[in-house]
Amino acid sequence: xxxxxxxxxxxxxxxxxxxxxxxxxxxxxxxxxxxxxxxxxxxxxxxxxxxxxxxxxxxxxxxxxxxxxxxxxxxxxxxxxxxxxxxxxxxxxxxxxxxxxxxxxxxxxxxxxxxxxxxxxxxxxxxxxxxxxxxxxxxxxxxxxxxxxxxxxxxxxxxxxxxxxxxxxxxxxxxxxxxxxxxxxxxxxxxxxxxxxxxxxxxxxxxxxxxxxxxxxxxxxxxxxxxxxxxxxxxxxxxxxxxxxxxxxxxxxxxxxxxxxxxxxxxxxxxxxxxxxxxxxxxxxxxxxxxxxxxxxxxxxxxxxxxxxxxxxxxxxxxxxxxxxxxxxxxxxxxxxxxxxxxxxxxxxxxxxxxxxxxxxxxxxxxxxxxxxxxxxxxxxxxxxxxxxxxxxxxxxxxxxxxxxxxxxxxxxxxxxxxxxxxxxxxxxxxxxxxxxxxxxxxxxxxxxxxxxxxxxxxx
Amino acid sequence: xxxxxxxxxxxxxxxxxxxxxxxxxxxxxxxxxxxxxxxxxxxxxxxxxxxxxxxxxxxxxxxxxxxxxxxxxxxxxxxxxxxxxxxxxxxxxxxxxxxxxxxxxxxxxxxxxxxxxxxxxxxxxxxxxxxxxxxxxxxxxxxxxxxxxxxxxxxxxxxxxxxxxxxxxxxxxxxxxxxxxxxxxxxxxxxxxxxxxxxxxxxxxxxxxxxxxxxxxxxxxxxxxxxxxxxxxxxxxxxxxxxxxxxxxxxxxxxxxxxxxxxxxxxxxxxxxxxxxxxxxxxxxxxxxxxxxxxxxxxxxxxxxxxxxxxxxxxxxxxxxxxxxxxxxxxxxxxxxxxxxxxxxxxxxxxxxxxxxxxxxxxxxxxxxxxxxxxxxxxxxxxxxxxxxxxxxxxxxxxxxxxxxxxxxxxxxxxxxxxxxxxxxxxxxxxxxxxxxxxxxxxx
Numbered sequence: 065x066x067x068x069x070x071x072x073x074x075x076x077x078x079x080x081x082x083x084x085x086x087x088x089x090x091x092x093x094x095x096x097x098x099x100x101x102x103x104x105x106x107x108x109x110x111x112x113x114x115x116x117x118x119x120x121x122x123x124x125x126x127x128x129x130x131x132x133x134x135x136x137x138x139x140x141x142x143x144x145x146x147x148x149x150x151x152x153x154x155x156x157x158x159x160x161x162x163x164x165x166x167x168x169x170x171x172x173x174x175x176x177x178x179x180x181x182x183x184x185x186x187x188x189x190x191x192x193x194x195x196x197x198x199x200x201x202x203x204x205x206x207x208x209x210x211x212x213x214x215x216x217x218x219x220x221x222x223x224x225x226x227x228x229x230x231x232x233x234x235x236x237x238x239x240x241x242x243x244x245x246x247x248x249x250x251x252x253x254x255x256x257x258x259x260x261x262x263x264x265x266x267x268x269x270x271x272x273x274x275x276x277x278x279x280x281x282x283x284x285x286x287x288x289x290x291x292x293x294x295x296x297x298x299x300x301x302x303x304x305x306x307x308x309x310x311x312x313x314x315x316x317x318x319x320x321x322x323x324x325x326x327x328x329x330x331x332x333x334x335x336x337x338x339x340x341x342x343x344x345x346x347x348x349x350x351x352x353x354x355x356x357x358x359x360x361x362x363x364x365x366x367x368x369x370x371x372x373x374x375x376x377x378x379x380x381x382x383x384x385x386x387x388x389x390x391x392x393x394x395x396x397x398x399x400x401x402x403x404x405x406x407x408x409x410x411x412x413x414x415x416x417x418x419x420x421x422x423x424x425x426x427x428x429x430x431x432x433x434x435x436x437x438x439x440x441x442x443x444x445x446x447x448x449x450x451x452x453x454x455x456x457x458x459x460x461x462x463x464x465x466x467x468x469x470x471x472x473x474x475x476x477x478x479x480x481x482x483x484x485x486x487x488x489x490x491x492x493x494x495x496x497x498x499x500x501x502x503x504x505x506x507x508x509x510x511x512x513x514x515x516x517x518x519x520x521x522x523x524x
Numbered sequence: 525x526x527x528x529x530x531x532x533x534x535x536x537x538x539x540x541x542x543x544x545x546x547x548x549x550x551x552x553x554x555x556x557x558x559x560x561x562x563x564x565x566x567x568x569x570x571x572x573x574x575x576x577x578x579x580x581x582x583x584x585x586x587x588x589x590x591x592x593x594x595x596x597x598x599x600x601x602x603x604x605x606x607x608x609x610x611x612x613x614x615x616x617x618x619x620x621x622x623x624x625x626x627x628x629x630x631x632x633x634x635x636x637x638x639x640x641x642x643x644x645x646x647x648x649x650x651x652x653x654x655x656x657x658x659x660x661x662x663x664x665x666x667x668x669x670x671x672x673x674x675x676x677x678x679x680x681x682x683x684x685x686x687x688x689x690x691x692x693x694x695x696x697x698x699x700x701x702x703x704x705x706x707x708x709x710x711x712x713x714x715x716x717x718x719x720x721x722x723x724x725x726x727x728x729x730x731x732x733x734x735x736x737x738x739x740x741x742x743x744x745x746x747x748x749x750x751x752x753x754x755x756x757x758x759x760x761x762x763x764x765x766x767x768x769x770x771x772x773x774x775x776x777x778x779x780x781x782x783x784x785x786x787x788x789x790x791x792x793x794x795x796x797x798x799x800x801x802x803x804x805x806x807x808x809x810x811x812x813x814x815x816x817x818x819x820x821x822x823x824x825x826x827x828x829x830x831x832x833x834x835x836x837x838x839x840x841x842x843x844x845x846x847x848x849x850x851x852x853x854x855x856x857x858x859x860x861x862x863x864x865x866x867x868x869x870x871x872x873x874x875x876x877x878x879x880x881x882x883x884x885x886x887x888x889x890x891x892x893x894x895x896x897x898x899x900x901x902x903x904x905x906x907x908x909x910x911x912x913x914x915x916x917x918x919x920x921x922x923x924x925x926x927x928x929x930x931x932x933x934x935x936x937x938x939x940x941x942x943x944x945x946x947x948x949x950x951x952x953x954x955x956x957x958x959x960x961x962x963x964x965x966x967x968x
Contacts, residue, residue: 235835238884247883256598259883263835266644266889276645276660282921285644405727444830445576447647454694457727459735470714497724501717510714517718519725 068400073097075491076398080524081360081391082175084414089175090491101392104174105385110181110210111172113164119203119228122157123297123306126196129154154199158192159426161202162440166429169413170422180388182409183359185209187352188224188272189448190233192441197233201441204229217352217382218343225268225339226308228297234264234446241293241316249313260316262289267446273342274323275351284323290316291327291335349377353387355451360391362403363452369396402493402523405453408436410524411465415516418489419476435464457522466517473512482511493520564944568816568867570856571668571826571935573692574849575650576833578873579887580894580925582842583619584633588612591914597881599838609633612911618846621854622896629904630864634895634934636912638875638927640961644889646833649874654692656932658957667954668824669695671939674949692826698730798844805848809855817863824943827852832873836884853898865900868942868968870934872896876925879914892925895934901942901968908934908964930961937964 067073074093077100078085093100129150136144172178185205192198208227212220224230231237240246240258250258265288270276294315298304310332319328325341327334342348353373357365369391376383376390391397406414412432416422423429430440437456443449450456486494486502498518505511515521585601586592588611593600606614607623613635615623625631641652641660648660656667673696715736722729808827815821829849834841849871857864876893897908909929912918920926932955939945939954940963951958 235884235886238836240883242883261835261882261884261886262888270645270647276643276648282644282923445646445833453727457731459731459733459738461735462728462732463735463738466714466718495724497721501721505717506713510717513714514717514721517714518721519728522728523725 067395067398069492070094070097071492072400073398074100075493076400077101078175079414079490079493080402080404081179081397083169083172083179083410084175084417084524085489085491086173086417087420087488089173089417090488098392101176102389104177105214105388106177107214107385108211109215110177110213111168111174112206112210113161113168113202115164116161116202116206117157119200119207120306122199122203123196123228124300126154126199127300127306129195151195154195158198158201158441159430163423163426163429165202165205166409166413166416167422169409170416175417176388179360181205181210181213183356184213184220184384186443186448187355188220188230189443189446190229191443191446193233197229198441200227200229200232212384214385214388215383216343217348217377217384218340220384221268221272221339221343222336224272225264226295228306228308230264231295231297231308234267235261236264236292236295237297239264239289239293239295240314241290243318244293244316245313246311247314258314260286260289260293262286264295265289265292268339269342271447273339273351274345274347278323278345278347278351280323287320287322288335288338291320291322291338294332295335343382346374346378349374349382353377356387356391357397359451360404361397361399363454366396366399369394372396400493402520403453404524405457406522406524407449407451407456408433408438408461409449411436411522412468414521415469415472418485418516418521419480421476432468436461436468462517465522466513469513469516470509472516473509477508477512480508480512482508482515485512486515489515490520495520563866566823566863566866567943568823568860568863569825569938569943570812570816570867570869571692571824572849572852572869572871573650573653573690573826573828574832574845574871574873575646575828575830576873577646577649577875577877577889578832578845578893579834579838579842579877580635580637580873580892581876581879581887582616582838583846583894583896584609584613584615584635586612586635586911586914587614589911589914591916595879595881595914598885599881599887610906613907616842616846618843619850621850621857622898625853625857625898630900630902631896631898632902632905632908634897634908634929636892636909636925636928637872637895637931637934638892638929639931641875642891644875644891646874646889651691653872653874653931654690656935656955656958658960663956664691665695666690666692667935668693668826669697670954671824671943671945672697674953675943675945690826690828698734798847801844802847802851805851806855809852809857810859811855813856813859813861813863816867817860834877834886835882835888836886838881838886853896857898868897868899868902868938870895870897870938872931872934878923879919879925880923890924891920892927895931897934897938897967899942899968903966903968905966908967929964930958932958932961933964936961937967941965942968 071094074090074097075085077093077097078089081101082089132150133142133147136142136147169178188209190197190201190204192201204227208223208230209220212223228237238258239261242259247258250256262285266285269278269280269285269288274280294311296309296311296314298307298309300306302309312331315331319326320334321327322338327337329337353370354365356373357369361369372394373387373390376386380386412429433440438449482502482505486499498515498520501514502511505514581592581596582599582601585606587601587603587606601614601616603614605617607617607619608614609626613633615626622631639649639652640658641649643649643660651660654666655663656670657663718732719729722732812825812827816823816825829845829852831841831845853869856869860867872895873893875889875891877887877890879890882888912926912928914925916922918926936950936955936958939950940947945954955961
């Protein structure tokens with residue numbers, strides 16, 4: 065398989081592997097497009113958005129707010145100004161988090177590194193199904209995802225599966241072994257014994273690791289869920305407040321059997337051993353490789369590319385930095401035909417990057433994404449945001465993208481030379497018909513809107 | 525740009541709130557149908573997909589089943605709260621409009637229905653529900669799209685509403701789509717120039733062309749059925765109920781207020797949010813009816829309603845979700861007016877939930893659930909399919925409601941009897957490999 069010219073590869077490096085070209089980015093990648101990307105891979109992981117608090121502090125604030133609300137309710141008025149202010153402050157923080165993350169995407173010189181982090185954040189999805197989870201959606205990415213994206217897959221899996229955001233989002237924090245000490249005690253003292261919740265165990269197997277075709281059964285899911293009992297989040301009075309806490313008393317005693325293997329371990333070592341085996345499974349190698357290839361290259365990825373990534377995963381014990389290098393090295397990833405249709409977030413971020421700017425306020429960003437079907441921090445299910453053109457290239461979505469492009473052009477176009485802008489945004493990927501349409505446009509605004517809506521800008 | 529206080533903007537904003545609730549609409553249909561003669565040409569069908577695994581035992585609680593209360597504990601609907609259907613079944617108290625229709629013989633339940641998939645995976649089960657295949661990854665087109673292929677070769681138009689395109693109507697027939705928001709002037713220069721550029725990208729070209737067409741129809745749908753209550757003026761809008769206007773503003777600017785769903789909370793604030801959510805859902809139903817009653821409008825529609833995955837805190841969450849479902853159905857029913865008698869609506873989910881309450885005030889992924897079937901032309905009758913009971917030995921894998929009816933059999937029944945789809949084509953093209961799923965008869 066022959067590679068395209070360096071000019072085309074530089075444009076692909078910035079737009080397909082990265083988050084869209086900032087002014088000068090394609091030129092910077094021209095001498096060595098692959099080296100431009102591999103230089104972004106680093107052991108300390110992805111960049112961190114500016115500002116923000118840790119999840120323990122956030123959850124303490126949520127807990128304070130809930131207490132304040134309860135007290136106000138007891139006193140007769142649940143909607144005191146103080147309660148409303150506290151509620152608004154918490155929600156505003158979530159908006160600030162999202163804006164900081166979008167600004168990182170808009171400004172970073174390492175677009176590939178950021179896209180790589182976003183891929184893994186979406187693989188281990190949490191969604192704002194409650195104020196608690198919304199408050200730690202960004203801390204989750206900072207703490208559990210970003211530090212590990214160039215490390216071992218297993219470490220990423222364990223970090224995600226022990227983070228309060230995931231434990232709360234998929235109901236693991238409350239799961240109690242039916243024969244655990246906690247359940248026995250509750251049976252004696254209360255009506256409710258509590259019990260098993262298999263949500264996280266199922267999604268780890270189905271979505272995060274081996275995938276649905278791996279041949280596991282309902283019994284395997286339930287056994288893994290039993291092994292995971294005790295994985296919880298500390299309350300204010302617990303030893304590790306608002307952080308991961310293994311509740312030994314809630315853990316289901318005894319050995320477990322998952323996918324044919326017996327796990328005799330005690331305590332949290334048991335579920336960690338299951339996770340280790342899940343991470344090492346060839347099914348996981350296949351699942352993760354297919355998803356990566358589909359995200360970076362094509363909705364129907366070339367089997368040769370998937371096979372290369374799969375082999376890298378198995379040869380290196382799931383080293384994600386090596387996976388990133390294998391992706392950059394694979395000739396199949398450099399097919400010049402732009403197969404991927406940008407998601408709303410990718411489209412929006414790439415428009416800001418194209419003009420070397422960043423979103424000025426959450427109010428300028430969130431409505432656009434919500435209207436296009438990608439509400440901030442709110443993927444529709446644990447599967448995360450969809451990655452297929454068929455989902456995003458819908459008639460209504462294109463009309464809304466056009467509206468956004470017109471509005472965006474109205475603000476920034478009058479300062480730009482349209483032809484130079486087209487070159488810096490797309491480089492050698494700019495096709496003659498689009499270049500001609502831009503050159504012939506009646507106004508700068510029209511030229512810019514045309515470029516943003518062009519097939520080559522909408523795709524990558 | 526519209527005037528900031530025009531009633532049209534507030535209608536759109538209200539619908540945007542509906543989008544924020546996790547509601548999307550998609551529909552198919554076409555002028556070819558309208559041109560055809562006969563009563564069949566007026567027949568309409570709406571499929572509501574309740575995503576996340578809707579709990580049938582809460583939708584239509586079998587309060588007369590002797591094992592129900594014990595299995596469900598705290599999350600059971602009590603007999604005094606259930607809206608009575610027969611000696612065994614009631615409806616959840618939030619389903620008031622559905623119950624009123626049921627009393628008139630215009631709503632029925634299928635209380636032990638399931639797709640052929642048994643993996644208890646949302647994604648796999650939704651795929652099977654929407655593709656109509658016998659197993660996952662069987663096909664990659666939706667059965668509603670294939671229905672159109674079969675019913676109206678080549679000239680049938682397709683239309684979808686919602687920011688993303690659901691699998692159920694993906695396929696050869698290009699589905700247009702629309703969702704609330706500001707439109708574009710299709711006669712302006714830019715759309716024309718873009719259509720030229722999209723000749724090189726057929727996928728974008730088809731989608732864009734259909735998007736432009738739909739805009740005009742959307743305007744009509746909203747004005748035809750939701751006339752402005754007061755004259756178009758800033759004064760009139762400023763007199764509108766403050767809460768509603770504020771809500772619209774919050775949603776249209778999508779400050780993070782809209783980020784957490786209103787499902788779990790209780791208290792006056794939550795009740796107010798739920799009332800507004802209901803109103804938005806109702807408006808969505810009547811706007812969809814507005815599309816469907818236009819000459820040449822769509823006759824087949826699909827709505828997605830998210831948020832049914834109730835592993836914890838099930839009672840409050842389902843109370844809210846069911847009240848929205850009820851409101852969408854009420855909006856459709858009233859919006860369709862006389863056309864209600866030509867319409868069948870099916871609300872279905874990818875799987876039901878465990879018969880027993882779990883340890884966290886919720887239920888886990890199960891198998892059999894309830895489908896709702898509604899319409900002005902339904903034949904009266906009891907439940908659709910058999911009730912397997914909740915006896916321990918009757919439960920599927922000692923865990924779930926045992927399915928006695930294949931979802932495809934119900935869909936085939938509606939398509940054959942109500943929409944007049946050719947039975948041979950149903951078996952070969954729309955639901956291939958569904959011989960095991962016996963077609964339900966006697967619906968209309």
